[in-house]
Amino acid sequence: MKNSRTTILFFAAILALIFSFLLNISLGSVSIYPDEILEGLLIGDWIKTSHAQIILNYRLPKALVAMLAGIGLSLSGLQMQTFFRNPLAGPFVLGISSGAGLGVALLMLAGSAFGIAALGSGLSAWAIVGAGTIGAGLVMILVSLVAWRVQDSMTLLIVGLMFGSAVSAVVSVLSYFSGADALKLFTVWSMGSLGGLAWPQVLVLSSVVLIGIFPIIFSVKSFNAMLLGERYAKSMGVNPVYLRWMMILSTGLLAGSITSFCGPIAFIGIAVPHLSRIIWKTADHRILFPGTALLGAILLLLCDVIGQLPGSAQTLPINAVTSLVGAPIVIGLVLKRNFSKEF
Amino acid sequence: MKKATIIAKNLTLGYSNRKPKKAVLENLSFQLFENELTCLLGPNGVGKSTLIKAILGQLKSWEGELILNGRDVQSFSNSELSKALSVVLSEPVLPGNMTVGQLVALGRIPHTGWTGRLDAHDRDLVENALYLTKIEYLKDERLSEISDGQRQKAMIARALAQDGRVMVLDEPTAHLDLVNRYQIMHLLRDIAKKQRKSILVVTHDLEIALETADRLLLLGTDLPLISGLPEDLVVTGQLDRILPGDEFLFNIEKGKIEQKKTMSKLIFEGNPTVSFWVKKAIEKAGIRELEHPVFISEGDFTLFYLDQEFHRIGELVDFIFDQKSS
Secondary structure, X not given: OHXXXXXXXHHHHHHHHHHHHHHHHHOOOOOOOHHHHHXXXXXXXXXXXXXXXXXXXXXXXXXXXXXXXXXXXXXXXXXXXXXXXXXXXOOOOOOHHHHHHHHHHHHHHHHHHOOOOOOOOOOOHHHHHHHHHHHHHHHHHHXXXXXXXXXOHHHHHHHHHHHHHHHHHHHHHHHHHOOHHHHHHHHHHHHOOOOOOOHXXXXXXXXXXXXXXXXXXXXXXXXXXXXXXXXXXXXXXXXXXXXXXXXXXXXXXXXXXXXXXXXXXXXXXXXXXXXXXXXXXXXXXXXXXXXXXXXXXXXXXXXXXXXXXXXXXXXXXXXXXXXXXXXXXXXXXXXXXXXHHHO | OOOEEEEEEEEEEEOOOOOOOOEEEEEEEEEXXXXXXXXXXXXXXXXXXXXXHHHOOOOOOOEEEEEEOXXXXXXXXXXXXXXXXXXXXXXXXXXXXXXXXXXHHHOOHHHOOOOOOOOHHHHHHHHXXXXXXXXXXXXXXXXXXXXXXXXXXXXXXXXXXXXXXEEEEEOOOOOOOHHHHXXXXXXXXXXXXHOOOEEXXXXXXXXXXXXXXXXXXXXXXXXXXXXXXXXXXXXXXXXXXXXXXXXXXXXXXXXXXXXXXXXXXXXXXXOHHHHHHHHHHHHHOOOOEOOXXXXXXXXXXXXXXXXXXXXXXXXXXXXXXXXXXX
């Protein structure tokens, strides 16, 4: 009976994903009906060539990026919450996204700040992903060193915030000394956007996200054991040190690559794992990981839809929308339920 | 011939990162046997947790040997150890969203493949663990919605499902009420007998340990470890050695720890059982001697003292107390 509930929920989530995907690509400055899109994509029969242009080169990559970012960020959040046994953990809250930002800032700004020949405008997608991942990974290592000693939610949160502000300070210093061109490049990046990525970059992002998901698949069982705490996990044959490195690798790749391409996106990482715990009513990571990935994709697609609606011609920065949607969810969780009971 | 599961020979344990470098436990020798429930008792800070850490392979011994199933504990890999030994720790368990059935199934983690999928054999063992701990009816309840005693039984079921020969439990009955304490210790005893396990329980409950354990390990400060049949330790008076100072002693007749009495001169006439409790109440009030005897009439429970009648022990105690202080 319980298994059928889980299956039905997964089925519903997949339908919701398809719905939000279609909704996402049909709305924008020009509304294009889903039936036309489907016809165009499947048969290649477009009513207007401009529609084909909009869908193929702009909306489709953007929707894919939204899905990838939603999946990646929420999966990072789930891993961190279980590993640190802390309901407030998440890539944005703990400064992982800021770390990725620092990596990108160093790549874009440091050249001009230190007077070395600028790395050039033709920054390759791989270089950006590399810088972001390394930055995110480094902060992740620092945070996990701290979290190793303290298990208190408050302390970890404060440490994460401090890492975040320290990193922003470094970025400010870099911006102050860097040249106008580099600064503009960086400012545009930091406003964050799901759009604006060309197909080759989308391809890079999808492969990195795919690689980042691999460590999760191989440690699902260990994450279940970690729910009882590190000592119990160890007594069940799990190696917490190995798991920690797997998690650092995975969250570094996922949060790092997504932040480097899309800029900082708040709240998805922390809110979606809680939503999936509430919906699937389980602590089993074999259900939570796919559930969280589906919900993350749906939520970010819908957030992007909300960002496009007002005025239709203009779009809100995605970070603002996710904060507006995510903050009430997190506040609601804190007020309504005992976090540790939901865990 | 009884089979030993754990053998410690001249074990010395300590933490090398602390300064000054001082051993916590020295020259420890004991054995745990199959089919037996062993209780480890001792005051706080005597090194019980240190010994547990060593048994779990988390602490290397400075000297001596610690042998599990015929091999040095340190030679076990993490996953080998998890198949030979399971634990119930004293730390609280967080995930409230997990059901009891899921928790017990986690015990199969060392035996399953990388996805953690349970086969028929695994499911049988999980069901059996729930059956033995008598919590089948809780299978679909969430951990946040059951009582502390039920949760502790679920943790024991999880350890049981892990199916090692040795189970180590660190204060499984702390924070529990009296009934649950007895239930859990008797449960562990049954499991040791029926499932041929060797169970080590760290506890502070001397009275329950005496009643349920096959063997006691007593750790006292600055004393060598004493090991033996509980009854042997009682008769030879060795139990007193773990009681702090000279204030307390173990009363052999009643099987309880009591404060040492300084020659109490209380005289009673009447039913000895009632006089036992009356005496207890008077002594508790700090009164060691009475000039006159107390008469106990059983029919409608009346106490007579100095021509006064009392229908409650409390009234008598108050009266004597007022008399003494005036």
